[in-house]
Amino acid sequence: MTNVYIETYGCQMNAYDTELVQSILVDANMHIIPTVDAADVALLNTCSVRENANNKVLNRIHALKRANKTLIVGILGCMATNFKTQLLDNNRLQIDLIAGPDSYKQLPALIADAVDATHSDKPFDVTLSEFETYDTIVPNRTEGANAWLAIMRGCNNFCTFCVVPYTRGRERSRSADSIITEINDLVAKGYKQVTLLGQNVNSYRYGNDTFTDLMRRITQETAIDRIRFTSPHPKDFPDDLLDVIAANPAICKQIHVPLQAGNDRILKKMNRTYTQSEFLTLIHKMRDAIPGVALSTDIIVGFPTETYDEFLDTVRVCETVKFDHAYIFKYSERPNTRAALKFPDDVPLDEKTQRITELVKLQKKHSLHQNKRWVNTVQSILVERWDGETVIGRNDANVLVYVDAAHNRAAIGSFTNVFVTDASPHGLRARALSQ
Ligand code: 5AD
Ligand code: SF4
Numbered sequence: 001m002t003n004v005y006i007e008t009y010g011c012q013m014n015a016y017d018t019e020l021v022q023s024i025l026v027d028a029n030m031h032i033i034p035t036v037d038a039a040d041v042a043l044l045n046t047c048s049v050r051e052n053a054n055n056k057v058l059n060r061i062h063a064l065k066r067a068n069k070t071l072i073v074g075i076l077g078c079m080a081t082n083f084k085t086q087l088l089d090n091n092r093l094q095i096d097l098i099a100g101p102d103s104y105k106q107l108p109a110l111i112a113d114a115v116d117a118t119h120s121d122k123p124f125d126v127t128l129s130e131f132e133t134y135d136t137i138v139p140n141r142t143e144g145a146n147a148w149l150a151i152m153r154g155c156n157n158f159c160t161f162c163v164v165p166y167t168r169g170r171e172r173s174r175s176a177d178s179i180i181t182e183i184n185d186l187v188a189k190g191y192k193q194v195t196l197l198g199q200n201v202n203s204y205r206y207g208n209d210t211f212t213d214l215m216r217r218i219t220q221e222t223a224i225d226r227i228r229f230t231s232p233h234p235k236d237f238p239d240d241l242l243d244v245i246a247a248n249p250a251i252c253k254q255i256h257v258p259l260q261a262g263n264d265r266i267l268k269k270m271n272r273t274y275t276q277s278e279f280l281t282l283i284h285k286m287r288d289a290i291p292g293v294a295l296s297t298d299i300i301v302g303f304p305t306e307t308y309d310e311f312l313d314t315v316r317v318c319e320t321v322k323f324d325h326a327y328i329f330k331y332s333e334r335p336n337t338r339a340a341l342k343f344p345d346d347v348p349l350d351e352k353t354q355r356i357t358e359l360v361k362l363q364k365k366h367s368l369h370q371n372k373r374w375v376n377t378v379q380s381i382l383v384e385r386w387d388g389e390t391v392i393g394r395n396d397a398n399v400l401v402y403v404d405a406a407h408n409r410a411a412i413g414s415f416t417n418v419f420v421t422d423a424s425p426h427g428l429r430a431r432a433l434s435q
Helices: 012-025 051-067 078-080 084-089 106-116 164-168 178-191 210-223 237-247 266-270 276-289 308-321 339-340 349-374
Strands: 003-006 042-045 074-075 097-099 146-150 195-196 226-230 253-256 296-303 325-330 377-385 392-394 400-404 415-424 427-432
Touching: 003 012, 003 097, 012 042, 012 074, 012 146, 042 051, 042 078, 042 106, 051 074, 074 106, 074 392, 078 164, 084 210, 178 210, 210 237, 226 253, 226 415, 237 276, 237 377, 266 308, 266 415, 296 308, 296 349, 325 400, 339 400, 349 392, 349 415, 349 427, 377 400, 377 427, 400 415
Parallel strands: 003 042, 042 074, 074 097, 146 195, 195 226, 253 296, 296 325, 400 427
Antiparallel strands: 377 392, 377 415, 392 400, 415 427
């Protein structure tokens, strides 16, 4: 029996894909093991969204091979497509097999070829598909509270900084019926929360069903307690979607809405298809339609040619919106993207560092301000894990809540009501209600 060990890098979609891959390999009679020591095969499910994610994986390959020369090392995920030629040509890397994001059904055969000593070519399949949604495969879910569920894959937006359209190919959605069936199975298994995933989740479309229709159907046809979704694009938030979110208690009142930049010239160069004022209008609409909604965002600082004054437009949008949470990144040039081909990466690294430091500091202030909204309220939290004597869960707004387990012994994957006593930029402290 082949022992396979898998490491996952990058976003939630990769976490979900690892669960799909596990399911495919188990069906092929392979054995998934939690550490590399006894592994015949180590698969790295990789990310190439920024250079540092990339470098981490390259170092890891060297380390794995140094520790065990006979270990078969395979590359899955986003680096597979982008680096196929380099990975295979560069013998120093010693990669034994490659499977891109749409080729996971081929993995048992690819692994068998790699294990077979008489097979001299390095097996790989990085073909991108217009159709593959893996809708017939039930992932090997291991987390207790939340279930990831990809409803669409790929991206057609071509933001100029982003490698995803090249690594993951064109947008395609799976049928609403198959999604509803899977969520009903999750409910039967005791899952309380589902997070719908897609590189562009709200541009979901299957037949006549839009993302709004899908969300409505999930609330009507399943009994799942909490529904989240990520990652959306600001261009796909019609009013009826906001109304469905507002009207249904099961849909969390928390939306991720990636800003990327606050300056119109930079937004245009990024091909984001909205202006600062259109973005702010959307935020106002969201807050009008869904009172108290928690908002998070993604921001890139130091996109090619961005001046300090233009960066200050991003700061101003942040000051206006006061996001509950923000993921902030330094621009990282990715091979073959439109930005890499057209715009030199000309903002110096120390300037990017200064901008990110400034914005992170401001965001901390905003996160604290927003997190204080929950102090002195009762919050229903879904318990994710225990750390010693601390119960850790999240409220509807997706804020981490820490509860002393002395008086609340709620199990992982269950809901518990707690009273919030304190807020920090990173989360909330709460006590058991009966205390
Ligand atoms: N450089 C820096 N950040 C990037 N992101 C995507 N591509 C790049 C890049 N080339 C960020 C965006 C995106 C998030 C997932 O990663 O903010 O929303
Ligand atoms: Fe990384 Fe994007 Fe691929 Fe996710 S989809 S693993 S963020 S490059």
